[in-house]
Amino acid sequence: MFLLCVLRYALFLLVPLSLILSSYLYLYPVFHLCAFPSPSQDGLSSKFLSSRTTSYLDTLLQHTSFSNDEKIAPFRLLALGDPQLEGDSSIDNVEAAKLPHWHKFLDHGGGGGFGIGFLRGAMILGEEKEEWKTRIINVAGNHDIGYAGDIDQARMARFTRMFGKANYEMRFHLPEGVEAMILGEEKEEWKTRIINVAGNHDIGYAGDIDQARMARFTRMFGKANYEMRFHLPTNTTADDGEEEKEIPELRIIVLNDMNLDTPAGTKELQDETYNFLNGVITTSQDVTRAAHFTIVLTHIPLFKEEGVCVDGPFFDFFDGEFGNGVKEQNHLSRDASKGFLEGIFGMSGNTDVPGHGFGRHGVILNGHDHEGCDVYHYINQSSPPEREWAATKYPQAVATGVTEEMDIPGLRELTLRSMMGDFGGNAGLLSLWFDREEWDWRFEFVNCALGTQHIWWIVHILDLITLGVGVVYVVLAVLQSIPARPAGMVQVGDGKVARANGGVKGPSPKEKTNGHATPQYTMRIGVVEEKDTGKGSLRKKKSKATMNGSSSNGSAMSDR
Known part of the structure; x- marks a missing residue:
């Protein structure tokens, strides 16, 4: 065929x-050799292999009998930016579960046909079309086109399908009398734990954040502000045995910076954020403490001039509602960013402050700018009295030696490129390990991209x-x-086959009687065919029935 x-x-x-x-x-x-950076990537192996290849091989060895824990970073963070699982943060009445104008529609004759009353009711009902357009968009794709009250459940169901069943009930706040958790404990529990950072699609910007949205986020994804502290179990005695050193400590701060800037629609929520931030600052270790590292996870990036990243400085405000608060922003304000660097990390352009202004070691991870950006923030202490914070792309800062200057405190900010298909489906891999020779923490970050969303669809x-x-x-x-079956033949029983033209074939092509072959006959109208199976000959005779109306052979055949 x-x-x-x-x-x-x-x-x-x-x-x-x-x-x-x-x-x-x-x-x-x-295929992309994606792996968490390993502590050995700067060793002898990197002279022959790239750091990415070295990290990948170390990861493979981790799953074999040749595993070496010293080649695996004790802290590894898989960072995913901006999944865009939008809730109803853009809806004014977030708690509305029904169409508030539906009864007005009916009162004006909406249910009584297509008259003037119907048109008047339709105009009233149309006042909330944008709100419900947003509601439908939020639920679309979740296989749950339901009522507004189902949006939370649908959004959570989609989140669970993407990331699996997660645990948000982590022990974020340390018990009294306990300084820190031990890094590496609760390995099984951490396999299902996800740290969620509040963004504008979760709770809105400073102007439209309210108690209902904050309560919804907390209920579904955990707290918006918290911190965790870990101690690394290691021998703190110096190699020469003469000096006791500081215990390596890691501090992770999850900060809701959506309402750091003003005006804010709900001042109480902004006060909560600033109270938490002040608590972080006042409970921080001394800036001169060795072996201390701070990771800040937040959403809106710090301020930077136009051209450093794809998103430039931008602010928009509500007009006449939400207390004229922030409606949209690309970066934190310059003042809020300065407070970030000088408050949390203790950095300063003034050399007379503790630690000479170099502050604490750490890194900032955020999102919001879907294109992603790797930035180095620094302040030149040798510049004139009006010292200002500046920012440049991290590779450029390394190339120009800014990161190594003795009189330039600085900090790296990693803005994650979005995990959405439009931006290549990215995942950030952050590794943090402790260098015993320097008695300090070191970290590395790599990005792993799948490719545009069209790849998924094509495959x-x-x-x-x-x-x-x-x-x-x-x-x-x-x-x-x-x-x-042969064309035109039908089984009729007893080994006989009836043809479509009415003929009948005998039961056996080669019956034997007393050792002699029995001739077979086929009857057709006007003609009798005789087959001699023994000799394979065929003879035709005219039917006597056609000559005189009777025949012995014909009678015999009729008897058959």
Whole structure:
């Protein structure tokens, strides 16, 4: 069959192609050598291999009997930016579960036909069309187009499908009398723990954040402000045995910076954020303490001049509502960013402050700018009295030596590129380990990208086509393998087959009687055919019935 042949050759092409592309899609970290940076990437192996390759090989060895814990960072953070699982933060009445104008629509004759009353009711109902357009968009794709009260559940269901069942009830606040948790404990628990950072699609900006949205976020994704402290279990005795050193400590601060800038629509919530921030500052270790590292996880990036990143400085404010608060912003304000660097990290352009203004070691991770950005913030202590914080791209800062200058305190800020398909499906891999020789923490960050969202669609569409062609091919092949009966013949019983023209064939092609072959006869109208199965000859005789109306042979055949 020609069609079967075409399908066979199509499968020869489609099956290998689908397997290759599907393997790439679901194993893309293998193809891109994606792995958490390892402490050994700067060792001897990096002289022959790239740091990415070295880290990948160390990760592979971790799952074998040759595993070496010293080659694996004790702290590893998988960071995903801006999944865009938008809630109803853009809806004015977030708690509304029904159409508030529906009864007005009915009162004005909306249910009584298509008269003037109906048109008047439709105009009233249309006042909330944007609100419900947003509600439908928020739920679309969740396989749960339900009432407004179901939006939270639908959004959470989609989040769970993406990230799996997660645990948000972490022990964020340390018990009394306990200074810190031990880094590396509760390994199994941390496999299901997710740290969620509040963003504008969760709670809105400073102007439209309210108690209802904050309560919803806390209920669904955990607290918006908290901190964790960890101690690294290690021998604190110096190698020469003469001096006791500081215990390595890691501090993780999760900060809601959505309402750091003013005006804010709800001052009480802004006060909560600033009270938490002040608590972080007052309970921080001394800036001169060694072996201390601070990670800040937040959403809105720090201020930077136009051109450093894709997003430049931008602020927009509500007009006449929400206390004229912040409606949208790309960065924190210059003052809020300065408070970040000088308050949390203790950095300063003044050399007379404790630690000479170099502050604490650490890193800031945030999102919001979907394009992503790697920035180095610094302040030149040798500049004139009006010392200002500046920012440049981190690779450029390294190339120009800014990161190594003795009189320039600085800090790296990592703005994660969005994990959405439009931006390449990115995941950030942050590793933190302790350098015993320097008695200080070190970290590295790499980005792992799948590729544009079209790759996902192409692969799955191709898989469906391959599956469909395969099913059609199997069905046709099975049908072709079924033996067909001779055309125009039907089984009638006793081994006889009736032809469509009324003839009857005998039960056996080669019956033997007393060792002699028995002739077979086929009756047709006007003609009798006799087959001599023994000699294979065929003789035709005119039927006597056609000559005189009777025949012994004909009678014999009739008797049969």
